Amino acid sequence: MKHEANILIIDDDQDILVAGKLLLKRQFSQVDVCNRPEQIPKLLSDTDYDVVLLDMNFGPGESSGEQGFYWLEQIIALKPDAIVIMITAHGGIDVAVEAMKLGATDFISKPWHNEKVIATVTTALELKRSRQQTQVLKATNQALIQASVEPGAAMVGQSPRMQQIYNLISKAAPTDANVLILGENGTGKELVARAIHQQSQRSEQVFLSVDLGSIAETLFESELFGHKKGSFTGAQQDRVGKIKAADGGTLFLDEIGNLPMHLQAKLLTVLEQRKVTPVGSNKAEAFDVRIVAATNYDKSVLTDEQHFRQDLLYRLNTVEIQLPALRDRSEDIVAIADHYLQQYARKYHKSDMVLSDSAQSALVAYKWPGNVRALRHAIERAVIMAESEQLVASDFQLESEQVNQQPISPPTQATDLVGELNLEALEKRAVEQALRKHKYNISHAAKELGLTRAALYRRMEKHGL
Numbered sequence: 371m372k373h374e375a376n377i378l379i380i381d382d383d384q385d386i387l388v389a390g391k392l393l394l395k396r397q398f399s400q401v402d403v404c405n406r407p408e409q410i411p412k413l414l415s416d417t418d419y420d421v422v423l424l425d426m427n428f429g430p431g432e433s434s435g436e437q438g439f440y441w442l443e444q445i446i447a448l449k450p451d452a453i454v455i456m457i458t459a460h461g462g463i464d465v466a467v468e469a470m471k472l473g474a475t476d477f478i479s480k481p482w483h484n485e486k487v488i489a490t491v492t493t494a495l496e497l498k499r500s501r502q503q504t505q506v507l508k509a510t511n512q513a514l515i516q517a518s519v520e521p522g523a524a525m526v527g528q529s530p531r532m533q534q535i536y537n538l539i540s541k542a543a544p545t546d547a548n549v550l551i552l553g554e555n556g557t558g559k560e561l562v563a564r565a566i567h568q569q570s571q572r573s574e575q576v577f578l579s580v581d582l583g584s585i586a587e588t589l590f591e592s593e594l595f596g597h598k599k600g601s602f603t604g605a606q607q608d609r610v611g612k613i614k615a616a617d618g619g620t621l622f623l624d625e626i627g628n629l630p631m632h633l634q635a636k637l638l639t640v641l642e643q644r645k646v647t648p649v650g651s652n653k654a655e656a657f658d659v660r661i662v663a664a665t666n667y668d669k670s671v672l673t674d675e676q677h678f679r680q681d682l683l684y685r686l687n688t689v690e691i692q693l694p695a696l697r698d699r700s701e702d703i704v705a706i707a708d709h710y711l712q713q714y715a716r717k718y719h720k721s722d723m724v725l726s727d728s729a730q731s732a733l734v735a736y737k738w739p740g741n742v743r744a745l746r747h748a749i750e751r752a753v754i755m756a757e758s759e760q761l762v763a764s765d766f767q768l769e770s771e772q773v774n775q776q777p778i779s780p781p782t783q784a785t786d787l788v789g790e791l792n793l794e795a796l797e798k799r800a801v802e803q804a805l806r807k808h809k810y811n812i813s814h815a816a817k818e819l820g821l822t823r824a825a826l827y828r829r830m831e832k833h834g835l
Protein backbone atom coordinates (compact mmCIF):
# COMPACT_ATOMS: atom_id res chain seq x y z
CA MET A 371 0.00 0.00 0.00
CA LYS A 372 1.20 3.50 -0.82
CA HIS A 373 2.11 5.98 1.91
CA GLU A 374 -0.08 9.08 2.00
CA ALA A 375 2.63 11.64 1.31
CA ASN A 376 3.42 14.55 -1.00
CA ILE A 377 6.95 14.42 -2.37
CA LEU A 378 8.66 17.08 -4.50
CA ILE A 379 11.82 16.42 -6.53
CA ILE A 380 13.79 19.44 -7.79
CA ASP A 381 16.61 18.77 -10.23
CA ASP A 382 17.70 20.25 -13.55
CA ASP A 383 18.41 16.79 -14.97
CA GLN A 384 15.28 15.58 -16.71
CA ASP A 385 16.41 11.92 -16.50
CA ILE A 386 16.68 12.14 -12.72
CA LEU A 387 13.20 13.63 -12.51
CA VAL A 388 11.65 10.92 -14.65
CA ALA A 389 13.47 8.08 -12.87
CA GLY A 390 12.78 9.55 -9.43
CA LYS A 391 9.09 10.04 -10.13
CA LEU A 392 8.71 6.51 -11.50
CA LEU A 393 10.44 5.05 -8.48
CA LEU A 394 8.72 7.04 -5.75
CA LYS A 395 5.25 6.93 -7.34
CA ARG A 396 5.17 3.24 -6.50
CA GLN A 397 5.53 4.02 -2.77
CA PHE A 398 4.03 7.47 -2.18
CA SER A 399 0.67 8.94 -3.12
CA GLN A 400 1.83 12.14 -4.82
CA VAL A 401 5.18 12.87 -6.48
CA ASP A 402 5.74 16.22 -8.22
CA VAL A 403 8.84 17.21 -10.14
CA CYS A 404 10.38 20.54 -11.04
CA ASN A 405 13.44 21.42 -13.11
CA ARG A 406 13.42 25.18 -12.49
CA PRO A 407 14.16 26.11 -8.89
CA GLU A 408 12.60 29.59 -9.40
CA GLN A 409 9.26 27.79 -9.21
CA ILE A 410 9.93 26.56 -5.67
CA PRO A 411 8.09 29.39 -3.82
CA LYS A 412 4.95 28.90 -5.92
CA LEU A 413 5.07 25.11 -5.57
CA LEU A 414 5.49 25.32 -1.80
CA SER A 415 2.64 27.75 -1.44
CA ASP A 416 0.33 25.57 -3.57
CA THR A 417 1.07 22.20 -1.97
CA ASP A 418 2.00 21.06 1.51
CA TYR A 419 4.99 18.83 0.73
CA ASP A 420 6.06 16.25 3.31
CA VAL A 421 9.49 15.71 1.80
CA VAL A 422 11.51 17.74 -0.74
CA LEU A 423 14.42 16.22 -2.66
CA LEU A 424 16.69 19.07 -3.78
CA ASP A 425 19.63 18.95 -6.18
CA MET A 426 22.79 20.73 -5.04
CA ASN A 427 23.76 22.13 -8.44
CA PHE A 428 21.72 23.62 -11.25
CA GLY A 429 23.19 24.28 -14.69
CA PRO A 430 26.05 22.67 -16.58
CA GLY A 431 29.46 22.67 -14.94
CA GLU A 432 28.17 23.78 -11.52
CA SER A 433 29.67 21.79 -8.61
CA SER A 434 30.15 24.28 -5.77
CA GLY A 435 26.76 23.50 -4.26
CA GLU A 436 26.11 27.25 -3.82
CA GLN A 437 22.77 27.08 -5.63
CA GLY A 438 21.70 24.13 -3.50
CA PHE A 439 22.54 26.07 -0.31
CA TYR A 440 20.66 29.09 -1.61
CA TRP A 441 17.48 27.16 -2.44
CA LEU A 442 17.69 25.15 0.77
CA GLU A 443 17.66 28.40 2.75
CA GLN A 444 14.73 29.69 0.69
CA ILE A 445 12.75 26.51 1.36
CA ILE A 446 13.44 26.64 5.10
CA ALA A 447 12.56 30.34 5.22
CA LEU A 448 9.23 29.60 3.52
CA LYS A 449 8.50 26.35 5.45
CA PRO A 450 10.57 26.20 8.63
CA ASP A 451 9.55 22.60 9.35
CA ALA A 452 10.29 21.36 5.81
CA ILE A 453 12.09 18.05 5.46
CA VAL A 454 14.69 18.46 2.72
CA ILE A 455 16.89 15.67 1.34
CA MET A 456 19.83 16.90 -0.76
CA ILE A 457 20.76 15.16 -4.01
CA THR A 458 24.53 15.36 -4.44
CA ALA A 459 26.90 14.36 -7.17
CA HIS A 460 29.11 11.40 -6.40
CA GLY A 461 31.88 12.52 -4.05
CA GLY A 462 30.01 15.60 -2.90
CA ILE A 463 29.88 14.45 0.71
CA ASP A 464 31.50 17.59 2.15
CA VAL A 465 28.94 19.75 0.42
CA ALA A 466 26.14 17.51 1.71
CA VAL A 467 27.44 17.78 5.27
CA GLU A 468 27.49 21.55 4.90
CA ALA A 469 23.86 21.43 3.69
CA MET A 470 22.83 19.38 6.72
CA LYS A 471 24.32 22.06 8.97
CA LEU A 472 22.05 24.52 7.19
CA GLY A 473 18.97 22.42 7.95
CA ALA A 474 18.81 19.59 5.40
CA THR A 475 17.67 16.31 6.94
CA ASP A 476 19.66 13.83 4.86
CA PHE A 477 21.26 13.35 1.45
CA ILE A 478 21.42 10.81 -1.36
CA SER A 479 24.24 10.73 -3.87
CA LYS A 480 23.98 10.20 -7.62
CA PRO A 481 23.95 7.69 -9.16
CA TRP A 482 21.54 6.40 -6.59
CA HIS A 483 20.40 2.95 -5.48
CA ASN A 484 16.64 2.63 -5.61
CA GLU A 485 16.32 0.89 -2.24
CA LYS A 486 18.48 3.56 -0.61
CA VAL A 487 16.31 6.36 -2.03
CA ILE A 488 13.10 4.72 -0.81
CA ALA A 489 14.59 4.02 2.62
CA THR A 490 15.85 7.60 2.96
CA VAL A 491 12.53 9.15 1.93
CA THR A 492 10.58 6.78 4.20
CA THR A 493 12.77 7.65 7.18
CA ALA A 494 12.42 11.35 6.41
CA LEU A 495 8.67 10.93 6.28
CA GLU A 496 8.67 9.22 9.70
CA LEU A 497 10.68 12.14 11.04
CA LYS A 498 8.12 14.56 9.67
CA ARG A 499 5.27 12.56 11.25
CA SER A 500 6.95 12.36 14.63
CA ARG A 501 7.68 16.11 14.53
CA GLN A 502 4.01 16.71 13.84
CA GLN A 503 3.04 14.40 16.72
CA THR A 504 5.46 16.22 19.00
CA GLN A 505 3.85 19.51 18.06
CA VAL A 506 0.39 18.14 18.81
CA LEU A 507 1.59 16.72 22.13
CA LYS A 508 3.21 20.02 23.04
CA ALA A 509 -0.01 21.86 22.29
CA THR A 510 -2.03 19.30 24.29
CA ASN A 511 0.42 19.54 27.15
CA GLN A 512 0.18 23.32 27.13
CA ALA A 513 -3.60 23.11 27.17
CA LEU A 514 -3.53 20.64 30.06
CA ILE A 515 -1.15 22.85 32.02
CA GLN A 516 -3.43 25.77 31.35
CA ALA A 517 -6.45 23.79 32.58
CA SER A 518 -4.59 22.61 35.68
CA VAL A 519 -3.57 26.12 36.72
CA GLU A 520 -6.75 27.88 35.79
CA PRO A 521 -7.72 30.09 38.70
CA GLY A 522 -9.73 27.84 41.01
CA ALA A 523 -12.78 29.01 42.85
CA ALA A 524 -12.18 32.29 44.68
CA MET A 525 -11.57 32.03 48.40
CA VAL A 526 -14.36 33.84 50.18
CA GLY A 527 -14.23 35.09 53.77
CA GLN A 528 -12.68 38.14 55.39
CA SER A 529 -12.64 36.94 59.01
CA PRO A 530 -9.40 37.66 60.94
CA ARG A 531 -8.57 33.92 60.75
CA MET A 532 -8.82 33.97 56.96
CA GLN A 533 -6.86 37.24 56.72
CA GLN A 534 -4.03 35.44 58.49
CA ILE A 535 -4.30 32.58 56.00
CA TYR A 536 -4.16 34.92 52.99
CA ASN A 537 -1.14 36.60 54.55
CA LEU A 538 0.63 33.27 55.03
CA ILE A 539 -0.15 32.20 51.47
CA SER A 540 1.28 35.39 49.99
CA LYS A 541 4.45 35.07 52.06
CA ALA A 542 5.01 31.36 51.42
CA ALA A 543 3.98 31.20 47.76
CA PRO A 544 6.98 32.89 46.10
CA THR A 545 9.58 31.08 48.23
CA ASP A 546 9.38 27.56 46.76
CA ALA A 547 9.31 26.21 50.34
CA ASN A 548 7.33 23.03 50.91
CA VAL A 549 4.00 23.75 52.57
CA LEU A 550 1.88 21.53 54.80
CA ILE A 551 -1.80 22.44 55.03
CA LEU A 552 -3.81 21.12 57.96
CA GLY A 553 -7.55 21.32 58.37
CA GLU A 554 -10.74 19.32 58.61
CA ASN A 555 -12.40 17.95 55.48
CA GLY A 556 -13.86 20.62 53.27
CA THR A 557 -12.07 23.58 54.88
CA GLY A 558 -10.42 24.56 51.58
CA LYS A 559 -7.01 22.86 51.70
CA GLU A 560 -6.89 22.22 47.97
CA LEU A 561 -8.02 25.79 47.29
CA VAL A 562 -5.11 27.03 49.40
CA ALA A 563 -2.68 24.73 47.57
CA ARG A 564 -3.87 26.13 44.24
CA ALA A 565 -3.54 29.69 45.52
CA ILE A 566 0.05 28.96 46.56
CA HIS A 567 0.78 27.64 43.09
CA GLN A 568 -0.89 30.58 41.36
CA GLN A 569 1.10 33.09 43.39
CA SER A 570 4.39 31.24 42.88
CA GLN A 571 7.07 31.45 40.20
CA ARG A 572 5.74 28.14 38.90
CA SER A 573 2.31 29.50 38.04
CA GLU A 574 2.82 28.92 34.30
CA GLN A 575 3.69 25.28 34.94
CA VAL A 576 1.51 22.35 35.88
CA PHE A 577 -0.38 21.92 39.18
CA LEU A 578 -0.99 18.23 39.82
CA SER A 579 -3.01 16.79 42.64
CA VAL A 580 -2.65 13.24 44.00
CA ASP A 581 -5.04 11.82 46.55
CA LEU A 582 -2.81 9.52 48.58
CA GLY A 583 -5.84 8.32 50.53
CA SER A 584 -7.32 6.70 47.45
CA ILE A 585 -4.24 5.04 45.90
CA ALA A 586 -3.99 1.33 46.63
CA GLU A 587 -0.75 0.61 48.49
CA THR A 588 0.40 -1.73 45.75
CA LEU A 589 0.08 1.01 43.15
CA PHE A 590 1.66 3.82 45.17
CA GLU A 591 5.12 3.56 43.62
CA SER A 592 3.87 3.15 40.07
CA GLU A 593 1.47 6.08 40.49
CA LEU A 594 4.04 8.45 41.97
CA PHE A 595 7.33 7.26 40.53
CA GLY A 596 6.12 5.72 37.25
CA HIS A 597 6.97 2.31 35.86
CA LYS A 598 8.62 0.59 32.93
CA LYS A 599 6.74 -1.66 30.56
CA GLY A 600 6.66 -5.25 31.83
CA SER A 601 7.89 -4.37 35.33
CA PHE A 602 4.81 -6.08 36.81
CA THR A 603 1.69 -7.85 35.55
CA GLY A 604 -0.49 -5.24 33.95
CA ALA A 605 2.33 -2.80 33.18
CA GLN A 606 1.67 -2.88 29.46
CA GLN A 607 3.57 0.28 28.67
CA ASP A 608 5.93 2.77 30.22
CA ARG A 609 4.15 5.14 32.53
CA VAL A 610 5.32 8.53 33.74
CA GLY A 611 4.72 8.94 37.47
CA LYS A 612 2.97 11.95 38.97
CA ILE A 613 6.25 13.36 40.33
CA LYS A 614 7.89 13.51 36.90
CA ALA A 615 4.65 14.66 35.30
CA ALA A 616 4.65 17.66 37.66
CA ASP A 617 8.25 18.55 36.76
CA GLY A 618 8.73 22.32 36.92
CA GLY A 619 5.41 22.76 38.69
CA THR A 620 3.67 21.97 41.96
CA LEU A 621 2.58 18.56 43.24
CA PHE A 622 -0.26 18.58 45.76
CA LEU A 623 -0.09 15.48 47.96
CA ASP A 624 -3.54 15.30 49.54
CA GLU A 625 -4.27 13.06 52.53
CA ILE A 626 -0.59 12.64 53.33
CA GLY A 627 -1.57 11.45 56.83
CA ASN A 628 -3.06 8.29 55.32
CA LEU A 629 0.27 7.09 53.94
CA PRO A 630 1.47 3.88 55.62
CA MET A 631 4.88 4.04 57.33
CA HIS A 632 6.78 2.00 54.74
CA LEU A 633 5.55 4.23 51.93
CA GLN A 634 6.41 7.32 53.97
CA ALA A 635 10.01 6.06 53.96
CA LYS A 636 9.98 5.68 50.17
CA LEU A 637 8.51 9.12 49.65
CA LEU A 638 11.07 10.65 52.01
CA THR A 639 14.01 9.12 50.11
CA VAL A 640 12.70 10.47 46.81
CA LEU A 641 12.12 13.95 48.25
CA GLU A 642 15.55 14.01 49.87
CA GLN A 643 17.43 12.90 46.78
CA ARG A 644 15.20 14.87 44.42
CA LYS A 645 15.50 11.89 42.12
CA VAL A 646 12.92 9.29 41.25
CA THR A 647 13.43 5.77 39.92
CA PRO A 648 10.44 4.30 38.05
CA VAL A 649 9.44 0.76 39.02
CA GLY A 650 11.43 -1.67 36.88
CA SER A 651 14.10 0.88 35.98
CA ASN A 652 17.59 1.23 37.40
CA LYS A 653 18.01 4.80 36.31
CA ALA A 654 17.17 7.59 38.75
CA GLU A 655 15.70 10.70 37.10
CA ALA A 656 16.08 14.16 38.60
CA PHE A 657 12.98 16.30 39.10
CA ASP A 658 12.19 19.83 40.13
CA VAL A 659 8.85 19.92 41.90
CA ARG A 660 7.44 21.98 44.73
CA ILE A 661 5.56 19.86 47.23
CA VAL A 662 2.43 21.08 48.93
CA ALA A 663 0.92 18.43 51.20
CA ALA A 664 -2.33 18.34 53.14
CA THR A 665 -4.09 16.24 55.72
CA ASN A 666 -7.24 16.33 57.78
CA TYR A 667 -5.46 14.65 60.67
CA ASP A 668 -4.83 16.62 63.79
CA LYS A 669 -1.29 17.89 64.21
CA SER A 670 -0.89 15.62 67.25
CA VAL A 671 -1.27 12.57 64.98
CA LEU A 672 1.50 13.79 62.69
CA THR A 673 3.87 14.47 65.58
CA ASP A 674 3.26 10.95 66.89
CA GLU A 675 6.20 8.98 65.54
CA GLN A 676 4.21 5.76 65.79
CA HIS A 677 2.02 7.11 63.06
CA PHE A 678 4.12 9.49 61.02
CA ARG A 679 7.85 9.70 60.25
CA GLN A 680 9.17 12.85 61.85
CA ASP A 681 11.90 13.27 59.22
CA LEU A 682 9.20 13.29 56.54
CA LEU A 683 7.16 15.78 58.54
CA TYR A 684 10.17 18.15 58.71
CA ARG A 685 10.66 17.85 54.99
CA LEU A 686 7.03 18.70 54.29
CA ASN A 687 6.24 21.41 56.81
CA THR A 688 8.78 24.13 56.11
CA VAL A 689 5.70 26.33 56.22
CA GLU A 690 2.56 25.12 57.95
CA ILE A 691 -0.91 26.47 57.35
CA GLN A 692 -3.69 25.46 59.73
CA LEU A 693 -7.09 26.11 58.19
CA PRO A 694 -9.83 26.88 60.69
CA ALA A 695 -13.06 24.87 60.72
CA LEU A 696 -16.00 26.85 59.37
CA ARG A 697 -17.69 26.88 62.80
CA ASP A 698 -14.62 28.69 64.17
CA ARG A 699 -15.03 31.53 61.71
CA SER A 700 -18.79 31.70 61.61
CA GLU A 701 -18.60 35.38 60.59
CA ASP A 702 -17.67 34.09 57.08
CA ILE A 703 -20.70 31.82 56.72
CA VAL A 704 -23.13 34.36 55.26
CA ALA A 705 -20.54 35.69 52.79
CA ILE A 706 -19.74 32.18 51.56
CA ALA A 707 -23.40 31.23 51.43
CA ASP A 708 -24.16 34.38 49.42
CA HIS A 709 -21.29 33.70 47.07
CA TYR A 710 -22.57 30.23 46.24
CA LEU A 711 -26.18 31.39 46.18
CA GLN A 712 -25.33 33.77 43.33
CA GLN A 713 -23.29 31.10 41.56
CA TYR A 714 -26.00 28.42 41.71
CA ALA A 715 -28.84 30.84 40.99
CA ARG A 716 -27.05 31.67 37.73
CA LYS A 717 -26.35 28.01 37.01
CA TYR A 718 -29.97 26.93 37.57
CA HIS A 719 -31.47 30.05 35.98
CA LYS A 720 -33.17 31.23 39.15
CA SER A 721 -32.50 34.94 39.33
CA ASP A 722 -32.82 37.26 42.35
CA MET A 723 -32.49 34.61 45.04
CA VAL A 724 -31.83 35.90 48.55
CA LEU A 725 -31.27 34.49 52.02
CA SER A 726 -33.91 35.49 54.53
CA ASP A 727 -32.83 36.56 58.02
CA SER A 728 -34.07 33.24 59.39
CA ALA A 729 -31.97 31.33 56.86
CA GLN A 730 -28.88 33.37 57.68
CA SER A 731 -29.31 32.77 61.43
CA ALA A 732 -29.81 29.04 60.89
CA LEU A 733 -26.73 28.77 58.69
CA VAL A 734 -24.58 30.70 61.16
CA ALA A 735 -25.83 28.64 64.13
CA TYR A 736 -25.14 25.33 62.41
CA LYS A 737 -21.81 23.66 63.20
CA TRP A 738 -20.98 22.47 59.69
CA PRO A 739 -19.06 19.24 60.33
CA GLY A 740 -18.44 19.01 56.57
CA ASN A 741 -17.24 22.66 56.53
CA VAL A 742 -17.34 24.81 53.38
CA ARG A 743 -17.95 21.85 51.08
CA ALA A 744 -21.10 20.95 53.02
CA LEU A 745 -22.26 24.58 53.08
CA ARG A 746 -21.76 24.79 49.33
CA HIS A 747 -23.78 21.61 48.76
CA ALA A 748 -26.51 22.80 51.11
CA ILE A 749 -26.84 26.02 49.12
CA GLU A 750 -26.92 24.19 45.80
CA ARG A 751 -29.62 21.83 47.03
CA ALA A 752 -31.66 24.68 48.46
CA VAL A 753 -31.46 26.63 45.19
CA ILE A 754 -32.65 23.59 43.24
CA MET A 755 -35.50 22.77 45.62
CA ALA A 756 -36.66 26.27 46.60
CA GLU A 757 -40.22 27.25 45.77
CA SER A 758 -39.66 30.97 46.22
CA GLU A 759 -36.88 33.45 45.59
CA GLN A 760 -36.37 33.98 49.29
CA LEU A 761 -34.66 31.05 50.98
CA VAL A 762 -35.82 30.34 54.53
CA ALA A 763 -34.28 28.16 57.24
CA SER A 764 -36.41 25.12 56.36
CA ASP A 765 -34.99 25.11 52.81
CA PHE A 766 -31.74 23.82 54.27
CA GLN A 767 -32.91 20.72 56.14
CA LEU A 768 -30.40 21.53 58.85
CA GLU A 769 -32.39 19.77 61.55
CA SER A 770 -31.61 16.32 60.21
CA GLU A 771 -27.99 17.29 59.59
CA GLN A 772 -27.73 18.59 63.14
CA VAL A 773 -28.06 14.95 64.16
CA ASN A 774 -24.49 14.64 62.89
CA GLN A 775 -23.32 16.72 65.80
CA GLN A 776 -24.66 14.32 68.41
CA PRO A 777 -22.13 12.31 70.40
CA ILE A 778 -20.57 9.58 68.36
CA SER A 779 -21.56 6.12 69.44
CA PRO A 780 -20.80 3.81 66.56
CA PRO A 781 -23.44 1.10 66.48
CA THR A 782 -22.90 -1.99 64.40
CA GLN A 783 -24.47 -1.31 61.05
CA ALA A 784 -26.35 -4.59 61.08
CA THR A 785 -28.36 -3.81 64.22
CA ASP A 786 -28.83 -0.17 63.41
CA LEU A 787 -30.26 -0.68 59.98
CA VAL A 788 -32.74 -3.40 60.93
CA GLY A 789 -36.30 -2.54 60.00
CA GLU A 790 -35.30 -0.23 57.16
CA LEU A 791 -35.83 -1.77 53.76
CA ASN A 792 -35.75 1.16 51.35
CA LEU A 793 -32.40 0.93 49.59
CA GLU A 794 -31.93 4.69 49.20
CA ALA A 795 -32.72 5.25 52.87
CA LEU A 796 -30.40 2.41 53.86
CA GLU A 797 -27.60 3.90 51.82
CA LYS A 798 -28.12 7.32 53.36
CA ARG A 799 -28.04 5.90 56.88
CA ALA A 800 -24.95 3.80 56.19
CA VAL A 801 -23.15 6.86 54.83
CA GLU A 802 -24.30 8.95 57.82
CA GLN A 803 -23.13 6.35 60.27
CA ALA A 804 -19.76 5.92 58.63
CA LEU A 805 -19.24 9.67 58.65
CA ARG A 806 -20.17 10.00 62.30
CA LYS A 807 -18.13 7.01 63.31
CA HIS A 808 -15.05 8.46 61.65
CA LYS A 809 -15.68 12.03 62.78
CA TYR A 810 -16.15 13.13 59.19
CA ASN A 811 -12.78 11.76 58.12
CA ILE A 812 -13.78 11.13 54.51
CA SER A 813 -10.96 8.74 53.72
CA HIS A 814 -11.69 6.51 56.67
CA ALA A 815 -15.45 6.60 56.15
CA ALA A 816 -14.97 5.81 52.45
CA LYS A 817 -12.70 2.91 53.29
CA GLU A 818 -15.20 1.44 55.74
CA LEU A 819 -17.97 1.76 53.17
CA GLY A 820 -15.79 0.21 50.46
CA LEU A 821 -15.95 3.36 48.33
CA THR A 822 -13.42 5.79 46.89
CA ARG A 823 -13.44 9.27 48.36
CA ALA A 824 -14.94 10.64 45.16
CA ALA A 825 -17.73 8.04 45.27
CA LEU A 826 -18.44 8.91 48.90
CA TYR A 827 -18.58 12.62 48.07
CA ARG A 828 -21.07 11.85 45.31
CA ARG A 829 -23.27 9.96 47.75
CA MET A 830 -22.97 12.70 50.37
CA GLU A 831 -24.10 15.16 47.74
CA LYS A 832 -26.95 12.91 46.65
CA HIS A 833 -28.25 12.53 50.20
CA GLY A 834 -27.49 16.11 51.20
CA LEU A 835 -25.01 15.18 53.90
Ligand SMILES: Nc1ncnc2c1ncn2[C@@H]1O[C@H](COP(=O)(O)OP(=O)(O)OP(=O)(O)O)[C@@H](O)[C@H]1O
Nearest residue numbers: 523524525526554555556557558559560561742743
Ligand atom coordinates in the same frame (compact mmCIF):
# COMPACT_ATOMS: atom_id res chain seq x y z
N1 LIG B 1 -12.84 30.02 51.52
C1 LIG B 1 -13.62 29.42 50.61
N2 LIG B 1 -14.41 30.16 49.82
C2 LIG B 1 -15.19 29.58 48.89
N3 LIG B 1 -15.26 28.27 48.68
C3 LIG B 1 -14.50 27.47 49.42
C4 LIG B 1 -13.64 28.01 50.44
N4 LIG B 1 -13.01 26.98 51.03
C5 LIG B 1 -13.45 25.87 50.44
N5 LIG B 1 -14.32 26.15 49.47
C6 LIG B 1 -15.03 25.19 48.62
O1 LIG B 1 -15.31 24.04 49.40
C7 LIG B 1 -15.08 22.85 48.67
C8 LIG B 1 -14.01 22.03 49.38
O2 LIG B 1 -12.76 22.70 49.26
P1 LIG B 1 -11.39 21.89 49.17
O3 LIG B 1 -11.54 20.73 48.26
O4 LIG B 1 -10.31 22.87 48.88
O5 LIG B 1 -11.31 21.38 50.67
P2 LIG B 1 -10.31 20.31 51.29
O6 LIG B 1 -10.02 20.81 52.65
O7 LIG B 1 -9.18 20.09 50.38
O8 LIG B 1 -11.24 19.05 51.35
P3 LIG B 1 -10.79 17.49 51.61
O9 LIG B 1 -10.13 17.46 52.94
O10 LIG B 1 -12.09 16.79 51.64
O11 LIG B 1 -9.91 17.09 50.49
C9 LIG B 1 -14.67 23.26 47.28
O12 LIG B 1 -15.82 23.26 46.49
C10 LIG B 1 -14.16 24.67 47.47
O13 LIG B 1 -14.32 25.44 46.31
